[in-house]
Amino acid sequence: MKVGNAEFCLGKDTKVVADAQERGLGAWFRKLFRREDPEVLRRRWLLQHGRIVEGLILDMIQDGRSVALTTINLGAFCTVSYRYHVSGVTYESTQNLNADQMANIKAYLVGCRVSVRYDPRRPANAMIV
Numbered sequence: 001m002k003v004g005n006a007e008f009c010l011g012k013d014t015k016v017v018a019d020a021q022e023r024g025l026g027a028w029f030r031k032l033f034r035r036e037d038p039e040v041l042r043r044r045w046l047l048q049h050g051r052i053v054e055g056l057i058l059d060m061i062q063d064g065r066s067v068a069l070t071t072i073n074l075g076a077f078c079t080v081s082y083r084y085h086v087s088g089v090t091y092e093s094t095q096n097l098n099a100d101q102m103a104n105i106k107a108y109l110v111g112c113r114v115s116v117r118y119d120p121r122r123p124a125n126a127m128i129v
Contacts, residue, residue, distance in 0.1 A: 046127050050117030055084035055128065057112045058092070069109055080108050084116040086123040095128050 059081045060067050072078065081094045097108060108114065108128070118126035 042125070043127055046117045046119060046125070047129070049119075050126070051120050052129070053084050053086060053116050053118065055082045055114045055116035057082050057108055057110055057114060060108065060110055061094075069106065072105060074102065074105070077102060078105070078108070080128070082114060082116065082128060084118070084126065086118060089123065091118075091124055091126065093124070093126055097128075101128070 057080050060072075061079045061081070062073060062076055067078070078097045079094055080097060081092060083090060083092045085091070097105075101108060106112075115129045116126050117129050118124075
């Protein structure tokens with residue numbers, strides 16, 4: 001099937017052949033077919049719009065068991081559980097630490113205070129920053 005300068009081949013190997021760069025469709029097609037990770041989108045939204053409260057690290061888990069500073073394997077990622085309060089309600093959550101956070105691992109030890117960004121419409125949606 002041909003529409004303008006674009007040719008659409010329907011079948012097993014669907015192809016879109018067009019002079020998309022000239023017509024400005026390239027960016028549209030990339031946006032249409034690119035799917036971003038929902039977790040990346042969630043974190044981006046929280047960084048841009050989330051409110052900040054103080055939280056407390058409750059536990060640090062690596063390879064399925066609680067760890068202390070002396071037993072942390074810096075080559076493997078950690079999961080931390082944390083608690084924070086919003087409008088008198090206590091929330092607990094977990095988060096995998098990213099590479100930047102792992103580089104500053106002492107800031108995420110049990111008992112440390114951390115900044116937590118949360119969605120004011122859904123306070124259970126939160127992340128450590």
